[in-house]
Amino acid sequence: MIDLSNLEAWFVTGSQHLYGPETLKKVEQHATEVARGLGASLEMPIRIVAKPVMTSSESIYQLCQAADSSKNCIGVITWMHTFSPSRMWIAGLKSLRKPLLHLHTQFNDELPWSTIDMDFMNLNQSAHGDREFGFIGARMRLKRKVVVGHWKDADVHSEIGAWMRAACAWHDAQHLKVARFGDNMRNVAVTEGNKVNAQIDLGYTVNGYGVGDLGQCVQQVTEAEINKFTADYDDAYAVVESLRKGGGKRQSLLEAAKIEIGLRHFLEETGSQAFTDTFEDLHGLAQLPGIAVQRLMADGYGFGAEGDWKTAALVRAVKVMSHGLKGGASFMEDYTYHLKDGAQVLGAHMLEVCPSITNEKPSAEIHPLSIGGKADPVRLVFTAASGKGVNASVVDMGNRFRLIVNQVNVIQPQHPLPKLPVARAVWIPEPNLKVAATAWIHAGGAHHTVLSCALTPEHLENFAEMAGMECLLINAETTIASFVKELRWNDMYHHLANGF
Numbered sequence: 183m184i185d186l187s188n189l190e191a192w193f194v195t196g197s198q199h200l201y202g203p204e205t206l207k208k209v210e211q212h213a214t215e216v217a218r219g220l221g222a223s224l225e226m227p228i229r230i231v232a233k234p235v236m237t238s239s240e241s242i243y244q245l246c247q248a249a250d251s252s253k254n255c256i257g258v259i260t261w262m263h264t265f266s267p268s269r270m271w272i273a274g275l276k277s278l279r280k281p282l283l284h285l286h287t288q289f290n291d292e293l294p295w296s297t298i299d300m301d302f303m304n305l306n307q308s309a310h311g312d313r314e315f316g317f318i319g320a321r322m323r324l325k326r327k328v329v330v331g332h333w334k335d336a337d338v339h340s341e342i343g344a345w346m347r348a349a350c351a352w353h354d355a356q357h358l359k360v361a362r363f364g365d366n367m368r369n370v371a372v373t374e375g376n377k378v379n380a381q382i383d384l385g386y387t388v389n390g391y392g393v394g395d396l397g398q399c400v401q402q403v404t405e406a407e408i409n410k411f412t413a414d415y416d417d418a419y420a421v422v423e424s425l426r427k428g429g430g431k432r433q434s435l436l437e438a439a440k441i442e443i444g445l446r447h448f449l450e451e452t453g454s455q456a457f458t459d460t461f462e463d464l465h466g467l468a469q470l471p472g473i474a475v476q477r478l479m480a481d482g483y484g485f486g487a488e489g490d491w492k493t494a495a496l497v498r499a500v501k502v503m504s505h506g507l508k509g510g511a512s513f514m515e516d517y518t519y520h521l522k523d524g525a526q527v528l529g530a531h532m533l534e535v536c537p538s539i540t541n542e543k544p545s546a547e548i549h550p551l552s553i554g555g556k557a558d559p560v561r562l563v564f565t566a567a568s569g570k571g572v573n574a575s576v577v578d579m580g581n582r583f584r585l586i587v588n589q590v591n592v593i594q595p596q597h598p599l600p601k602l603p604v605a606r607a608v609w610i611p612e613p614n615l616k617v618a619a620t621a622w623i624h625a626g627g628a629h630h631t632v633l634s635c636a637l638t639p640e641h642l643e644n645f646a647e648m649a650g651m652e653c654l655l656i657n658a659e660t661t662i663a664s665f666v667k668e669l670r671w672n673d674m675y676h677h678l679a680n681g682f
């Protein structure tokens with residue numbers, strides 16, 4: 183359901199006619215080689231396509247128009263191999279709506295000390311050519327990423343790769359549909375927000391549906407479909423005795439499968455790649471969807487519980503960004519603490535944690551749910567794998583969306599949790615729980631988050647830059663004094679930058 187195979191980033195090299203055809207031919211050769219070299223790096227999630235060397239305002243404008251109207255182009259990477267007077271770039275960059283990465287590199291990594299002459303100097307001018315391009319980016323206040331280093335360096339590959347992943351998620355967000363079954367959990371503030379602003383600023387649309395419509399879809403599920411899905415369950419998970427064939431609660435597993443199939447049909451029919459539900463509004467459903475939501479997330483769907491459409495869209499974005507990487511991504515909630523031994527967070531939810539974050543074979547279990555007043559729901563239970571990761575939250579500040587990213591270290595629980603009937607992750611936030619939670623609370627970060635050990639803060643920072651979204655990072659360097667000042671400065675910046 184996430185397919186990046188048709189997507190591409192365009193590699194555009196700038197020059198001018200001043201140097202004559204011989205030099206331009208060399209520039210073209212070098213540009214093709216650089217694009218090919220970058221494209222061959224395993225850090226790149228998608229193709230890099232080299233475009234002709236740009237030498238005029240007209241061709242640059244046409245290229246930017248073509249990038250904007252291309253269905254597959256997720257963004258443009260620019261490099262000024264020679265000097266390319268940047269007034270030529272104004273018309274194009276003014277119209278460009280796709281993400282921009284300015285690569286400041288040089289074809290050669292070493293100076294040819296004994297042979298360097300003026301021809302070499304005229305060809306290899308990015309040291310000043312890219313500064314001219316940098317000026318116009320700054321002068322036009324362009325949202326962009328700047329990557330500096332030799333094009334064969336691993337850090338350059340990883341920085342470009344992170345940007346490409348963020349750009350794929352941004353591309354996806356521009357036609358993402360979030361389906362909502364029911365409204366937000368009553369009286370909750372942080373899961374609310376302005377859907378019109380979200381569509382204007384972030385691209386995705388949020389559409390409400392009656393949960394009864396979903397219920398009807400579930401009722402139409404055939405027995406053959408249910409048999410196929412429950413066979414999958416039996417195969418993929420350690421199914422507890424009572425849910426197995428002949429077990430006393432097998433009927434609940436069939437019901438859970440029926441909900442999953444109905445939900446899949448509904449999402450496919452409406453073209454939605456993310457969704458929300460709420461335990462307060464389950465009319466027509468026998469159980470709160472548990473295993474259904476978990477398996478849909480594992481397939482790449484975004485999800486937010488209790489009507490949380492902002493987190494559903496963020497889960498989807500993180501799913502796209504982390505596609506093909508080890509580590510997974512899940513909807514998450516800071517649930518409860520262990521305030522000793524380095525102060526740890528136990529993250530979980532009522533049911534809906536994605537099995538992509540574990541290396542274990544999940545067990546399929548059934549337990550009562552103390553809220554919602556429905557039948558006991560079937561869920562997958564497991565513990566998240568250890569690793570360095572990010573925990574991210576998006577909130578609506580009224581005049582803007584704010585993304586809060588905390589670097590965390592997911593660890594193994596010190597003790598077994600034999601009575602805990604839900605999937606869980608245990609982590610220590612950076613720099614520590616005291617500072618991280620203080621900063622998080624000052625920033626108004628939600629209890630609902632996305633947890634991923636596949637991503638680094640760089641991916642999310644790049645995504646926020648593309649979206650023009652405020653991004654706050656809480657990591658090993660965070661101090662409360664400077665974090666609180668950053669909040670005040672950002673308030674002022676966004677107030678001024680938004681204008682009317």
Ligand code: MN
Nearest residue numbers: 487488515630
């Ligand atoms: Mn919740």
